[in-house]
Amino acid sequence: MQCDYYDAHVCRSCTLIELPYPDQVRDKEERCRELLADHDGLRWLPSVRSPEAGYRNKAKMVAGGTLERPTLGILDAAGRGVDLRECAVCAPGIRDVLPVLARFVTRAGLVPYDVPRRRGELKYVLVTESRTGEQMVRFVLRSQDRVAALRKHLPWLLAQAPQITVATANLLPEHKAVVEGDVEIPLTERTTLRMPMGAVDLDLRPQSFFQTNSLVAQELYAQVARWVDEVAPASLWDLYCGVGGFALHCAAPGRAVTGIEVSAEAVESARAAAVGRPDVEFAVGDATRFALDAPEPPELVVVNPPRRGIGAELSGWLETSGVRHVVYSSCNPVTLAKDLAAMPSLRPVRARMLDMFPHTQHVEVVVLLARDPSSR
Structure with missing residues (x-):
C-alpha cells in the first residue's frame, strides 16, 4: 500500500x-x-x-499545532504536531470526520496541549466507528475549563457530523504518556455505541476495550x-x-x-x-x-x-x-x-x-x- x-x-x-x-x-x-x-x-x-486500507475502526489522534491551525495525528521528535487526518488505514468514515473535528477544535476554543511547554487543554481526539457508521468521539482534556465550551458548541458539531451519536470529555490532568484519564463526562444523551458483530450486538462504552x-x-x-x-x-x-x-x-x-x-x-x-x-x-x-x-x-x-x-x-x-x-x-x-x-x-x-x-x-x-x- x-x-x-x-x-x-x-x-x-x-x-x-x-x-x-x-x-x-x-x-x-x-x-x-x-x-x-x-x-x-x-x-x-x-x-x-x-x-x-480502511481497516481501523478507531483513531487515537494527538492534538497539536495551534488553535487556529490544529493538527490531529502524532507528535514529532520535538513534540510538534504532525497532521495525519488522511491516514489510509483509518476507516473512510473516520477520515471524513477528522476535518470537521479540526474545525470544531478551533470553534470551541480547545487550545491543543503543548507537550514541551506543558500548556494548553486538548490532548487527544479519540474516534471510534461502529459498523453501522455511527461514531463515538472523546475529547481528552487537561481540565474541566473547556467543558462548558464543548457543550455550547456541540450542536454545531452534531449538525455537521450527525453520525456522531456519542460524545464525551475525558479528563487527563497529569503530564504522562497515557491516552486517557479516569474521569469521563458525557456530552450527549447516548453514552454507548452499538457494535454489531454477526448475530451479536456489542455495547461499547467510552473506556471499554474493543478490537481495532x-x-x-x-x-x-x-x-x-x-x-x-x-x-x-x-x-x-x-x-x-x-x-x-x-x-x-x-x-x-x-x-x-x-x-x-x-x-x-x-x-x-x-x-x-x-x-x-x-x-x-x-x-x-x-x-x-x-x-x-x-x-x-x-x-x-x-x-x-x-x-x-x-x-x-x-x-x-x-x-x-x-x-x-x-x-x-x-x-x-x-x-x-x-x-x-x-x-x-x-x-x-x-x-x-x-x-x-x-x-x-x-x-x-x-x-x-x-x-x-x-x-x-
Whole structure:
C-alpha cells in the first residue's frame, strides 16, 4: 500500500508497508508456526486476512499545532504536531470526520496541549466507528475549563457530523504518556455505541476495550464460537472478557457462561449486551484470582489476555484444574508459546492466525487446546 506520510518520513508506524501484503501474511504465518513448532499434531487453519486500507475502526489522534491551525495525528521528535487526518488505514468514515473535528477544535476554543511547554487543554481526539457508521468521539482534556465550551458548541458539531451519536470529555490532568484519564463526562444523551458483530450486538462504552479491526474481530469471534460448539461444554468462562465478545458469541441454551474482566466500564458494556440472556453473567475481577478462588472449574475456558499473556499462576491453574478445553486468543505469539509450554497436559490441536493489524508486526493467534486423556 502506498502512503504519502510514510514516503515523506512523516509517520513510519506501518513498518511493513513496503512489503507486499501477501508477503506480510506469509511472514507472520511462518513466525507463528515456528513459535509453536514443538506441538506435534497442531493443525493450522487458513489465515484470516484484512483489507489493506480502511481497516481501523478507531483513531487515537494527538492534538497539536495551534488553535487556529490544529493538527490531529502524532507528535514529532520535538513534540510538534504532525497532521495525519488522511491516514489510509483509518476507516473512510473516520477520515471524513477528522476535518470537521479540526474545525470544531478551533470553534470551541480547545487550545491543543503543548507537550514541551506543558500548556494548553486538548490532548487527544479519540474516534471510534461502529459498523453501522455511527461514531463515538472523546475529547481528552487537561481540565474541566473547556467543558462548558464543548457543550455550547456541540450542536454545531452534531449538525455537521450527525453520525456522531456519542460524545464525551475525558479528563487527563497529569503530564504522562497515557491516552486517557479516569474521569469521563458525557456530552450527549447516548453514552454507548452499538457494535454489531454477526448475530451479536456489542455495547461499547467510552473506556471499554474493543478490537481495532471490526471485520477480523468478527471472524475471530465466529471461529471461537465454532470450536466451542464442536466440543459443546455445559459451562464456560471467558477470562479477560472485555465487552463480552467471546462470551456472548459462545452462549447457547443450557450453557452457563461467565465473563470476568478487571474493567468495570467493560463489564457494564457486557451486561448491557447480555440483557435477556439468563445463562450469561459478567463480573468485575482479576482473571487469575477468580480462577484460583473458584470452588470448581468449568468444562471450557476462553482466555484473551493482554500482550503479557496469562502468566505462570493462571497457566499453572489451568494445567492442574481438569478443564477439558481451553481457547487461547493471543495478540503476542511469544507469550502464547511461553504460556502453552507451562500447560503440557493441554494439547494444542488447532490454530489460526488473524491479521488484525496489516503493515505492522502485530498479529492475533487463536488456539484450541484439548486435555490429553492420559493426564486425567
